[in-house]
Amino acid sequence: MSDQRVWTAALLVIGDEILSGRTEDKNIAQVARWLNSQGIRLQEVRVVPDVEAAIVAAINALRPAFDYVITTGGIGPTHDDITVDSIAAAFGVPVITDPGARAILEDYYRERGVPVTEARLRMARVPEGAELIPNPTSGAPGVKMGNVYILAGVPNIAAAMLRGLEGKLQGGRPMTSVTVSAHAAESEVAALLKQVQDEHPGVSVGSYPFYRDRGFGADFVVRSEDGPLAQRCADELRSRLQQAGVELVDNR
Amino acid sequence: MSDQRVWTAALLVIGDEILSGRTEDKNIAQVARWLNSQGIRLQEVRVVPDVEAAIVAAINALRPAFDYVITTGGIGPTHDDITVDSIAAAFGVPVITDPGARAILEDYYRERGVPVTEARLRMARVPEGAELIPNPTSGAPGVKMGNVYILAGVPNIAAAMLRGLEGKLQGGRPMTSVTVSAHAAESEVAALLKQVQDEHPGVSVGSYPFYRDRGFGADFVVRSEDGPLAQRCADELRSRLQQAGVELVDNR
Numbered sequence: 252m253s254d255q256r257v258w259t260a261a262l263l264v265i266g267d268e269i270l271s272g273r274t275e276d277k278n279i280a281q282v283a284r285w286l287n288s289q290g291i292r293l294q295e296v297r298v299v300p301d302v303e304a305a306i307v308a309a310i311n312a313l314r315p316a317f318d319y320v321i322t323t324g325g326i327g328p329t330h331d332d333i334t335v336d337s338i339a340a341a342f343g344v345p346v347i348t349d350p351g352a353r354a355i356l357e358d359y360y361r362e363r364g365v366p367v368t369e370a371r372l373r374m375a376r377v378p379e380g381a382e383l384i385p386n387p388t389s390g391a392p393g394v395k396m397g398n399v400y401i402l403a404g405v406p407n408i409a410a411a412m413l414r415g416l417e418g419k420l421q422g423g424r425p426m427t428s429v430t431v432s433a434h435a436a437e438s439e440v441a442a443l444l445k446q447v448q449d450e451h452p453g454v455s456v457g458s459y460p461f462y463r464d465r466g467f468g469a470d471f472v473v474r475s476e477d478g479p480l481a482q483r484c485a486d487e488l489r490s491r492l493q494q495a496g497v498e499l500v501d502n503r
Numbered sequence: 504m505s506d507q508r509v510w511t512a513a514l515l516v517i518g519d520e521i522l523s524g525r526t527e528d529k530n531i532a533q534v535a536r537w538l539n540s541q542g543i544r545l546q547e548v549r550v551v552p553d554v555e556a557a558i559v560a561a562i563n564a565l566r567p568a569f570d571y572v573i574t575t576g577g578i579g580p581t582h583d584d585i586t587v588d589s590i591a592a593a594f595g596v597p598v599i600t601d602p603g604a605r606a607i608l609e610d611y612y613r614e615r616g617v618p619v620t621e622a623r624l625r626m627a628r629v630p631e632g633a634e635l636i637p638n639p640t641s642g643a644p645g646v647k648m649g650n651v652y653i654l655a656g657v658p659n660i661a662a663a664m665l666r667g668l669e670g671k672l673q674g675g676r677p678m679t680s681v682t683v684s685a686h687a688a689e690s691e692v693a694a695l696l697k698q699v700q701d702e703h704p705g706v707s708v709g710s711y712p713f714y715r716d717r718g719f720g721a722d723f724v725v726r727s728e729d730g731p732l733a734q735r736c737a738d739e740l741r742s743r744l745q746q747a748g749v750e751l752v753d754n755r
Binding site: 264267268269270271272273274275276277279280281282283284286287292293294295296297298299300301305327328329330331365368370371373374405407426428436437438439441442444445448455456457458459460462472474 | 516519520521522523524525526527528529531532533534535536538539544545546547548549550551552553557579580581582583617620622623625626657659678680688689690691693694696697700707708709710711712714724726
């Protein structure tokens with residue numbers, strides 16, 4: 252089991268609006284959960300501004316290091332949407348207008364009685380050699396270039412593009428996580444947690460303090476690609492915590 | 504004005520819980536806004552797992568590239584809290600127990616009648632040569648090592664540590680941003696936006712589509728370190744949009 256191939260991904264979030272604090276990112280968590288459901292592990296995220304050199308540097312650092320790179324943001328029709336040009340530059344290829352993407356956009360706007368303008372057709376521009384990712388929501392398709400998947404920044408459009416990618420990326424077994432919550436200070440159970448983790452190779456145990464209505468405590472998250480093992484380890488942790496006199500929170 | 508020194512920062516978010524999608528990050532936006540209020544521009548964010556090699560690589564890539572590096576996460580008392588050890592490794596120094604931090608923690612726990620355990624004193628460990636960042640909330644101080652500022656991952660504790668840093672980092676003028684919202688498709692006004700930006704050097708204009716109760720549209724965000732210039736540019740944009748027959752949304 253432990254020698255099974257692990258599939259990895261990085262996410263590159265492109266956008267001044269995230270770095271300025273104007274917009275709270277929603278894509279990291281949704282992409283992370285989606286990748287996990289596909290048996291792929293998100294191992295790094297970077298957020299860079301709408302600056303070509305920054306995007307090129309990040310893409311060329313990430314694409315050889317991970318199986319997949321997903322990008323969000325910067326694929327709309329305005330002058331600050333430079334993701335496609337930057338990724339083409341990273342791959343050293345020109346940008347072309349994709350006839351398939353152009354046809355999708357023309358159909359989409361025609362059905363809605365909206366004029367097809369030059370700005371709208373910017374969204375049919377792709378790096379030469381790219382493939383399209385269908386987008387059931389807004390017409391403009393996502394783009395796959397090598398192992399880089401270019402998605403929209405608007406979270407519901409990115410979600411639609413992820414649905415379009417469902418099952419198309421090769422992955423391994425999804426990660427199982429089981430949470431054990433307790434009204435305990437992390438520092439009181441630190442040794443116990445480490446011991447339980449050490450006794451279950453192939454499992455990681457994370458500890459996340461909380462402050463909720465009914466007092467403080469911590470969530471202990473047991474993660475493994477081996478679902479039954481994660482469950483056994485969580486059961487063991489639960490019983491050790493009880494033996495130590497810790498009040499558990501029922502969240503099953 | 505344009506030759507004024509720009510102060511830059513990167514944020515390193517450390518934590519498996521963000522990469523697994525279990526926890527939605529709240530620190531990127533709050534650190535971004537805080538830096539902006541200090542006249543410092545957040546130019547890159549990375550999220551890495553609780554893995555020493557990943558933290559060391561990110562720290563050593565970011566600290567020479569930006570004026571400041573802020574980290575969040577991984578400074579609690581449990582075995583998965585390895586930020587301090589990793590940053591010491593990045594700087595090539597040992598980890599020591601800081602007498603000042605130890606005294607702060609001992610006082611904090613004594614006042615609350617909580618036993619001072621070895622696990623709790625883990626939070627007094629710092630890279631040799633580090634300084635402390637006061638934390639009015641939870642006792643455990645943040646840590647400054649070189650140009651790296653080590654904060655907690657729990658958002659309200661990170662916020663308290665940022666308040667402790669208020670005014671202590673040298674910065675420039677804060678960025679002013681003025682938003683003009685309109686019921687317009689981005690693609691219809693793309694040329695107009697670019698033109699207005701080009702006519703106002705020192706200003707950037709971003710475009711962010713929205714889908715709200717009363718229909719779709721976009722927020723056009725005018726940003727500059729020169730506040731009056733940002734305002735003039737936004738006024739000009741507003742009047743050009745009206746001339747073009749676009750319905751503005753009043754958000755002043």
